[in-house]
Amino acid sequence: MTPDPTLPGGGPLPVLRFLGLVLMGSAIGGVAALAAAGFVRGVLWLNELLLISPRSRMMFPRAELLVLATIAVPTLGGLIVGHLHRHIPEGRPHTPADAIAAVQTRRGRLPARAGGISAVSALISLGAGASVGQYGPLVHLGATLGSLGARLMRLGRSEDNITIACGVAAAIATAFNAPLAGIIFAHEVVLRHYALRAFAPIAAAAIVGHVIATQALAQGALFHVADTVVPQAWEFGLFIAIGGVGALVAGGYMHAILGVGRLAARLPLRPSLRPALAGAMLGTLALWVPDILGMGQETLRFATIPGAFGGGELLLVLVLKIAATALCLGMGFSGGVFSPALVIGTLFGALCGTLVASLTGAPQESFIFYAVCGMVAVTAPVIGAPLTSLLIVFELTGNYALTTAALASVTLASPIAAQLFGRSLFDIQLHGRGLDLSSGRGRALLMDTPVTDYLTQDCVTLSPKASLDEAIATLARERHSEAYLVDERGRYHGCVTLAELEAARQEAGTHRDIRACVETGRPTLCPGSTLWEAMALLEEVTGEALAVIDQGVFRGVVYEVHIAHAYLHQSDALRREEHGNG
Amino acid sequence: MASRLVAGRLIAALLLGLAAWGSAALAEPLRVLSWGGAYERAQREALFAPFTEQTGQEVEVHQYDGGLDALRRAGEAPWDVIDMTRSQALAACRKGLLQPLPRDLPAPAPDGTPAERDFLPGAIGDCALTHSLFATVVAYRTDAFPGERPTRIADLFDQQRFPGPRALQRTPAVNLEWALLSYGVPREELYRLLSTPRGLRLALDRLSELEETHWWEAGDESPRLLAEGEVVMASGYNGRFFDAAVNQGADIEILWDAQVQEHETWAIPRHARHPEAARAFIRFATSTERLAELARHIPYGPARRSASVRVSTHPASGVDMRLHIPTHPLNAERAIEKDETWYARTLTRMDDYFTAWMEEREAPARDAAEEESNPVATP
Numbered sequence: 001m002t003p004d005p006t007l008p009g010g011g012p013l014p015v016l017r018f019l020g021l022v023l024m025g026s027a028i029g030g031v032a033a034l035a036a037a038g039f040v041r042g043v044l045w046l047n048e049l050l051l052i053s054p055r056s057r058m059m060f061p062r063a064e065l066l067v068l069a070t071i072a073v074p075t076l077g078g079l080i081v082g083h084l085h086r087h088i089p090e091g092r093p094h095t096p097a098d099a100i101a102a103v104q105t106r107r108g109r110l111p112a113r114a115g116g117i118s119a120v121s122a123l124i125s126l127g128a129g130a131s132v133g134q135y136g137p138l139v140h141l142g143a144t145l146g147s148l149g150a151r152l153m154r155l156g157r158s159e160d161n162i163t164i165a166c167g168v169a170a171a172i173a174t175a176f177n178a179p180l181a182g183i184i185f186a187h188e189v190v191l192r193h194y195a196l197r198a199f200a201p202i203a204a205a206a207i208v209g210h211v212i213a214t215q216a217l218a219q220g221a222l223f224h225v226a227d228t229v230v231p232q233a234w235e236f237g238l239f240i241a242i243g244g245v246g247a248l249v250a251g252g253y254m255h256a257i258l259g260v261g262r263l264a265a266r267l268p269l270r271p272s273l274r275p276a277l278a279g280a281m282l283g284t285l286a287l288w289v290p291d292i293l294g295m296g297q298e299t300l301r302f303a304t305i306p307g308a309f310g311g312g313e314l315l316l317v318l319v320l321k322i323a324a325t326a327l328c329l330g331m332g333f334s335g336g337v338f339s340p341a342l343v344i345g346t347l348f349g350a351l352c353g354t355l356v357a358s359l360t361g362a363p364q365e366s367f368i369f370y371a372v373c374g375m376v377a378v379t380a381p382v383i384g385a386p387l388t389s390l391l392i393v394f395e396l397t398g399n400y401a402l403t404t405a406a407l408a409s410v411t412l413a414s415p416i417a418a419q420l421f422g423r424s425l426f427d428i429q430l431h432g433r434g435l436d437l438s439s440g441r442g443r444a445l446l447m448d449t450p451v452t453d454y455l456t457q458d459c460v461t462l463s464p465k466a467s468l469d470e471a472i473a474t475l476a477r478e479r480h481s482e483a484y485l486v487d488e489r490g491r492y493h494g495c496v497t498l499a500e501l502e503a504a505r506q507e508a509g510t511h512r513d514i515r516a517c518v519e520t521g522r523p524t525l526c527p528g529s530t531l532w533e534a535m536a537l538l539e540e541v542t543g544e545a546l547a548v549i550d551q552g553v554f555r556g557v558v559y560e561v562h563i564a565h566a567y568l569h570q571s572d573a574l575r576r577e578e579h580g581n582g
Numbered sequence: 583m584a585s586r587l588v589a590g591r592l593i594a595a596l597l598l599g600l601a602a603w604g605s606a607a608l609a610e611p612l613r614v615l616s617w618g619g620a621y622e623r624a625q626r627e628a629l630f631a632p633f634t635e636q637t638g639q640e641v642e643v644h645q646y647d648g649g650l651d652a653l654r655r656a657g658e659a660p661w662d663v664i665d666m667t668r669s670q671a672l673a674a675c676r677k678g679l680l681q682p683l684p685r686d687l688p689a690p691a692p693d694g695t696p697a698e699r700d701f702l703p704g705a706i707g708d709c710a711l712t713h714s715l716f717a718t719v720v721a722y723r724t725d726a727f728p729g730e731r732p733t734r735i736a737d738l739f740d741q742q743r744f745p746g747p748r749a750l751q752r753t754p755a756v757n758l759e760w761a762l763l764s765y766g767v768p769r770e771e772l773y774r775l776l777s778t779p780r781g782l783r784l785a786l787d788r789l790s791e792l793e794e795t796h797w798w799e800a801g802d803e804s805p806r807l808l809a810e811g812e813v814v815m816a817s818g819y820n821g822r823f824f825d826a827a828v829n830q831g832a833d834i835e836i837l838w839d840a841q842v843q844e845h846e847t848w849a850i851p852r853h854a855r856h857p858e859a860a861r862a863f864i865r866f867a868t869s870t871e872r873l874a875e876l877a878r879h880i881p882y883g884p885a886r887r888s889a890s891v892r893v894s895t896h897p898a899s900g901v902d903m904r905l906h907i908p909t910h911p912l913n914a915e916r917a918i919e920k921d922e923t924w925y926a927r928t929l930t931r932m933d934d935y936f937t938a939w940m941e942e943r944e945a946p947a948r949d950a951a952e953e954e955s956n957p958v959a960t961p
Contacts, residue, residue, distance in 0.1 A: 057777065290778070297771075297774075302778075
């Protein structure tokens with residue numbers, strides 16, 4: 001009996017292939033989780049060794065040497081990091097934005113070498129106390145390992161994208177010990193679509209990551225919340241408002257990072273030395289405000305305790321933490337944006353809580369709610385992941401009341417920030433590099449495909465000096481309706497159509513110059529043009545093909561029908577990837 | 583040259599012979615250094631006497647007088663086995679005064695669970711093997727708070743719900759931990775947070791909020807203050823509180839939340855005369871059965887899980903000892919493990935902070951007292 005082709009589902013072979021992919025996902029999950037656990041431990045170990053962690057600083061007996069170390073360690077760390085980045089082709093560390101770009105353009109194939117160097121430089125940055133996050137490097141490390149796995153198993157691009165997402169999910173599941181957040185993050189930030197075909201391997205990876213985290217890492221929760229009271233009904237209104245203002249804080253934070261990056265580019269200092277300068281400045285500032293050093297887990301904790309900071313102090317540390325992170329990331333340290341955003345957001349929430357308490361005189365029983373709302377309001381817009389932020393709160397605290405408060409906050413935070421600034425810092429950075437993800441994956445794909453992929457010389461070219469008769473005869477012989485005028489030096493002089501030429505012959509006889517028949521307003525493409533631009537041009541032009549001109553020189557043409565085919569082909573691939581079952 | 587080599591071999595052979603004679607002959611008693619008092623009595627009944635009975639090896643108990651300086655002197659050590667706290671053992675081990683212990687020294691549990699999984703984390707050290715844990719805890723008078731009883735360490739600082747004077751040890755240790763914990767920080771982060779100026783300030787602020795604190799120094803003061811009703815809550819050693827409650831009938835109860843545990847270990851000095859017999863003794867004394875028996879005599883928590891759940895009744899009073907030992911799962915759930923490395927490096931600085939805070943706290947109180955006494959002095 002043959003299977004009914006109208007029924008969904010296939011034979012046993014696709015099922016086996018799908019199971020293989022799930023198995024692959026869990027294997028990648030295991031490797032990525034071990035790498036993530038090793039990375040987290042490595043950072044802690046370096047922080048103890050290099051006198052960055054408060055515990056090691058307190059245990060160190062010599063105060064004057066401690067001052068020296070506070071400045072020297074980030075500076076030397078910056079020096080090493082700057083040197084390492086010279087070995088990456090782009091001269092900058094790779095971040096989750098690169099993984100997102102690889103998946104959104106279906107390119108896959110994350111470079112292992114650049115990924116490895118970025119991970120090492122992030123380890124050194126974090127170990128030396130730079131004010132950067134650890135989750136970004138973990139995500140990119142997981143993605144790189146996933147992509148590497150797909151290449152080793154000789155899988156296709158579509159599978160490559162799934163294994164990238166698997167690595168990402170496992171890294172998050174391990175680092176936060178939050179498997180659900182890992183799965184959602186991979187979908188929300190990296191894949192940006194939901195397909196059952198991708199879900200199963202990603203879930204398998206996240207579970208393996210979670211198991212390894214509980215076994216191998218055995219770390220305390222990132223934040224721990226004792227039994228809380230239930231906030232008053234009116235406070236939920238405040239939580240929503242905190243979300244709105246938090247979006248602005250997030251915007252300020254993102255633009256500070258980008259702004260320092262632009263300023264740094266203008267500095268008369270070699271790029272490889274910039275992180276060292278940032279390290280020296282950070283270390284000096286940390287002598288007065290040690291809270292800005294490193295990931296700031298202690299600061300995060302204190303920000304959830306009412307009375308640990310005064311109101312003015314909260315504002316000061318908030319501003320300095322934004323400045324320190326912008327300095328470190330903008331000047332080229334390698335690291336993520338999430339951990340500092342956690343600290344900044346929590347400080348912001350604590351500031352709101354302190355303000356409310358001083359205005360209403362109410363006891364600060366629901367202080368932790370304000371801190372968590374602020375945290376979510378800043379982190380969700382920065383990484384473009386409201387659901388992930390909520391799930392992290394939920395999985396880390398297991399507290400439903402706290403999660404609903406965070407939900408209230410994120411309701412306004414994410415959309416406002418997306419309207420004002422962009423979907424996430426990654427998207428803003430990619431936009432700066434010429435990849436616009438704001439209209440989804442279909443457009444990103446077209447924008448990422450150069451027209452040169454479809455370039456052909458199989459067309460009729462004519463000398464501008466050719467006669468009308470000659471031109472018409474050539475076109476008729478070649479069975480084309482358009483010809484391109486190219487002189488002996490290869491320069492392009494325009495496009496003529498058979499219809500125009502024929503009309504000219506009817507009107508003025510054969511002695512007319514064919515250059516008079518050149519179609520005005522026919523746009524051309526350059527070798528850097530993308531399929532997306534070509535599609536846009538086609539809306540205004542009807543013709544056979546578009547010429548590709550490189551600084552005046554004719555390179556060939558791209559046929560309209562090829563552009564349409566490419567578009568259909570990519571749409572079809574996306575549809576299969578996003579709506580296929582297996 | 584050759585003659586020297588021969589002489590060396592002769593001496594080596596002689597030494598080997600001596601060693602063999604020493605371990606086999608049991609002619610000399612095994613010299614154990616311990617802490618004396620009720621503790622030593624319990625060890626005699628639960629460990630030393632049964633060991634002699636089983637192996638024929640006599641045990642001679644020495645008591646601490648003036649620390650472990652004798653270990654530093656050249657030549658043979660005056661003891662074969664030493665009962666010491668883990669922090670002492672860590673320091674002595676670093677200085678090379680102790681013998682490394684083989685990893686397979688502790689016996690597996692009766693059900694076959696390997697020792698590494700049966701002992702509590704951190705119990706099996708390079709030179710010392712934890713046998714029991716004692717705890718610094720808070721105890722309270724049961725008659726002081728009718729209706730509600732303290733359940734969390736934060737209640738120590740809550741004089742609104744639990745009014746009355748407190749007694750605390752005049753040291754930074756334990757007090758700082760409890761004060762910071764009362765803000766609801768997780769135990770895992772305690773020492774990291776106490777390492778920041780902000781954490782220290784928060785902890786001292788909490789201690790400052792307490793009205794009427796008696797600061798005790800000797801271990802027997804706090805049970806006495808409680809028993810006499812001078813204070814309603816006090817910190818102290820769990821063994822002392824047990825003694826006051828069970829043996830002397832004081833009306834006090836232990837709050838196990840945030841108990842701070844410390845390890846008591848067995849160790850062998852580098853130049854012990856009978857290391858073989860010492861190891862045999864340690865293996866015997868740390869068996870599940872012996873540890874459970876020891877905890878019947880004195881409320882010290884066995885370092886192995888299999889022993890903690892086997893602990894039964896106090897021989898003299900018939901009290902269920904499981905409720906009184908720090909490592910029983912019911913009591914140990916929210917225990918703090920003291921970060922001994924942290925204290926080893928920061929103790930002087932912590933002492934300085936604490937003393938400065940004490941002086942600052944006592945100065946205004948003294949001024950106020952002087953002002954008050956003046957009008958009384960005038961007729």
